[in-house]
Amino acid sequence: MIELKRRAMATDHTRTAILSAAERLYAERGFSDVTLRDIVAEANVNLAAVNYHFGSKDELIAELFVTRSIVLNHERLAELKAAEDAGGGRAPIEAVMRALVGPTLRGCLGPEKQRSTAARFMIRASIEAVPPIRKIRNREISHLRRFAAAMRRALPGCADVDIYWGLHFALAMAHQTIRDSERLDKLSEGLCDLDDVDGVIDRVVAVTTLALTAGRPKTSKAVTSRDRTGT
Amino acid sequence: MIELKRRAMATDHTRTAILSAAERLYAERGFSDVTLRDIVAEANVNLAAVNYHFGSKDELIAELFVTRSIVLNHERLAELKAAEDAGGGRAPIEAVMRALVGPTLRGCLGPEKQRSTAARFMIRASIEAVPPIRKIRNREISHLRRFAAAMRRALPGCADVDIYWGLHFALAMAHQTIRDSERLDKLSEGLCDLDDVDGVIDRVVAVTTLALTAGRPKTSKAVTSRDRTGT
DNA sequence: GATAGTTTCATACAACTGTTTGAAATGCAA
DNA sequence: TTGCATTTCAAACAGTTGTATGAAACTATC
Numbered sequence: 001m002i003e004l005k006r007r008a009m010a011t012d013h014t015r016t017a018i019l020s021a022a023e024r025l026y027a028e029r030g031f032s033d034v035t036l037r038d039i040v041a042e043a044n045v046n047l048a049a050v051n052y053h054f055g056s057k058d059e060l061i062a063e064l065f066v067t068r069s070i071v072l073n074h075e076r077l078a079e080l081k082a083a084e085d086a087g088g089g090r091a092p093i094e095a096v097m098r099a100l101v102g103p104t105l106r107g108c109l110g111p112e113k114q115r116s117t118a119a120r121f122m123i124r125a126s127i128e129a130v131p132p133i134r135k136i137r138n139r140e141i142s143h144l145r146r147f148a149a150a151m152r153r154a155l156p157g158c159a160d161v162d163i164y165w166g167l168h169f170a171l172a173m174a175h176q177t178i179r180d181s182e183r184l185d186k187l188s189e190g191l192c193d194l195d196d197v198d199g200v201i202d203r204v205v206a207v208t209t210l211a212l213t214a215g216r217p218k219t220s221k222a223v224t225s226r227d228r229t230g231t
Numbered sequence: 232m233i234e235l236k237r238r239a240m241a242t243d244h245t246r247t248a249i250l251s252a253a254e255r256l257y258a259e260r261g262f263s264d265v266t267l268r269d270i271v272a273e274a275n276v277n278l279a280a281v282n283y284h285f286g287s288k289d290e291l292i293a294e295l296f297v298t299r300s301i302v303l304n305h306e307r308l309a310e311l312k313a314a315e316d317a318g319g320g321r322a323p324i325e326a327v328m329r330a331l332v333g334p335t336l337r338g339c340l341g342p343e344k345q346r347s348t349a350a351r352f353m354i355r356a357s358i359e360a361v362p363p364i365r366k367i368r369n370r371e372i373s374h375l376r377r378f379a380a381a382m383r384r385a386l387p388g389c390a391d392v393d394i395y396w397g398l399h400f401a402l403a404m405a406h407q408t409i410r411d412s413e414r415l416d417k418l419s420e421g422l423c424d425l426d427d428v429d430g431v432i433d434r435v436v437a438v439t440t441l442a443l444t445a446g447r448p449k450t451s452k453a454v455t456s457r458d459r460t461g462t
Numbered sequence: 463g464a465t466a467g468t469t470t471c472a473t474a475c476a477a478c479t480g481t482t483t484g485a486a487a488t489g490c491a492a
Numbered sequence: 493t494t495g496c497a498t499t500t501c502a503a504a505c506a507g508t509t510g511t512a513t514g515a516a517a518c519t520a521t522c
Contacts, residue, residue, distance in 0.1 A: 014499080032263045032359075036480065046501050051481060053499095127358065128263075141417050148418070164419035165434060168411075169404050176403030186372050187379070188395035203396060210445055211438040245469080267510065277471050282511060284469095 015053045017043040023064055027120035031061070031130045058132035065133050068122050073143050075103040080150055093154040093212060097205045100147050100167070101174035105204070108178040110197045123178050155212060162212060170208040177204070246284045248274040251348075254295055258351035262292070262361045289363035296364050299353050304374050306334040311381055324385040324443060328436045331378050331398070332405035336435070339409040341428045354409050386443060393443060401439040408435070 021043035025034045036057055040047045054060040076099055083095035091099075107119025125133050144167065151163050177184070181194045193199060252274035256265045267288055271278050285291040307330055314326035322330075338350025356364050375398065382394050408415070412425045424430060 035478080037478090046499095047480095048482080048501070049499085057480060138417075141414065144418055161419065161422045164415065164423050167418070168408070168415045168423070169438060172404045172407030172411075173400050176407060177399070180399075180403075183372065184395065184399045186369075187375055187398070188392065191392045192395050192399070207400060207438065207442040210441050214441050266508080268508090277469095278510095279471070279473095279512080280469085288510060 014043075014045050014049050017045055018050055018053065018060070019064060022060060023068075023121050024117050026061075026064070026124055027117045030124055031128045061130065062132045062136060064121065065125050065136060068118050068125075069136075069140070071118065072103060072122055076100060076143075077146065079103065080147070084150070090153050091150060093151060094205050094209050096147065096150045096154050097170050097208050098201060099150075101170055101204050102201055105174050105178065105201050106197055109181065109194055109200060111195055123175070126175070127179060151212070158212060166208055166212045169211065170204060173204045173207065245274075245276050245280050248276055249281055249284060249291070250295060253291060254299075254352050255348050257292075257295070257355055258348045261355055262359045292361065293363045293367060295352065296356050296367060299349050299356075300367075300371070302349065303334060303353055307331060307374075308377065310334065311378070315381070321384050322381060324382060325436050325440050327378065327381045327385050328401050328439050329432060330381075332401055332435050333432055336405050336409065336432050337428055340412065340425055340431060342426055354406070357406065358410060382443070389443060397439055397443045400442065401435060404435045404438065 018039060022034075022039045025038055025042055036050050037047060040050060050057065050060060054063065079099035079102060080091065080096060083091035083099055087095070104119055104122065107116040108123055109115070129137070148160075148163050148167055151167065152158065152160070155163070177194070177200060184192050185194055249270060253265075253270045256269055256273055267281050268278060271281060281288065281291060285294065310330035310333060311322065311327060314322035314330055318326070335350055335353065338347040339354055340346070360368070379391075379394055379398055382398065383389065383391070386394070408425070408431060415423050416425060
C-alpha cells in the first residue's frame, strides 16, 4: 500500500499543474475573475480534473491557502527565532517587526521578475477574503499573537493596547504598500522607490518602532522623544 | 421643456431607489456577490429598470462612485480649509492628517447604527477595485496631491519623498483599520476600542505625525526626537 | 378624450458559471 | 495477456448572470 501511495503522489502531474496554474492566475487577476476553465486551460488539463482531484473549486482554493499560510508563517517565525537567538532570547523591537513584515514585502515588491507568485497569492487572499478562505483565516490570529508576545518581550513597559495597535499598523502599512503600490508610484511620480524592498521594509519598521517607543524611556539608544502628539 | 426636465427629475423614484439600494447592498456585501436581481428586489423595482435608467450595471456603479467621491473629497477639503483658515493659511500637520483620514474613519467606524453607507461603499470601492471604478480612480491622485501640498506647507523642511510616504502610510492605517477591524478586535480581545472613533483618528494622526517630524528640528513644541531608527 | 412620449413590466436571451456523468484511456499486478 | 483500479476526457447539466425586447401602463399636452 506504500507502493500505491507513492505512485499516486509521484506522478501527480495533473494535481500539481492545477495547483500552480491556479495560484499563478489567482495571484495575477484575483479570485473573482478567474474561472475553472481559465485554470485548466493554463494547466493544460481537462476541466473535470479539478473536481476529481480537489472535490470543488472552494477546496482547491482552501488547499492553496493553507499550504501557503503554513509556509509564510514558518518564514516569519524562523526570522523571529533567528533574531531572538542572536539576542540571547530577546530580539529588539526592530527585528521583531522586520520578521513580521519582511517575508511578505520581499515576496511582493522589488523588480517584476523576482516577485513570488506565492506571496502575491497570499495578498490576494487577504484582499478578497473569498468564503473558503475566510473560514480558515482564524488561525492567523494565534500566529499573530506570537508576534505580539515577542513585541512585549522587546518592550516590557509597553501597554498591551499599544502593542496590538502597533502590530496592526505595521501590517496595514506593509499590506497597503503592496496593494496600492501603483498609486503611490503615480502620486509621488516615481519618487518613492518601490523596487528598493529593503528601503521599504526599513520605513515600515522605523515608523512602527517610532510609534511604539515614543513617549517611553526605552532601554537602548534610539529615540528619546517626550510626548505623543495626539490624544 | 423646463417642465419636462423638472418632472423627470422630481419623480425619479425608481432611479433613486435603485441608487440607494445598490449602494446599501454593495457597502454590505461587496460588488462581487451582489447581482442586479438583488438590487432590484431591494429597491422594489423591475429588473429592466436598471438598464433603462443607467444603461448598464457598470454605469450604475460608476455613477455611484463618482457621486460619492465628490462628496468625500469635498468633506476632506472643507476640513482642511477650515484648519488652514484657523491657522492663518497654514494648518499644523496634525490638522492636515486629520482632515485626510477623519471623514472616512468617522463614516466607517463607531457604533453600528451611525455608520454611513456612503463611507462603507467607498471603502468597498477601494478594496475591490472593480473595472468601472478603476477607470475613474485616477482623479483621486490629483486630489491627494492637494494634501501633499498642505503637508509640505506644514513641514517646510520635510523631503518630498517622506511626505508621500507619510500620506501613503496614513491612508494605509486608516484604511486597513476599517477593512480589518474584526481581526484587530479579536487579536486584542476587545482591548483596542474600535468604537472610539476619535481615539482611532488620534492614533493614526499621531503615528503619522511622529513619522514625519522625527529627526527634524520642528518649529513648534511637540516631538524632539533625534534620529530615525531605520535606514 | 385622443395623442405622443416616457416609464414600467414580464419574459426571453445568450453567455457563462461550477459540477456531474459515463465512457475511454492508462497504469500496474497477476 | 487478462483483470482491476485509477485517471482522463468530451459532453452535458442546472443554475446564474447581465442585457434586450415588445407590449402594457402611465402622464401630460392638445
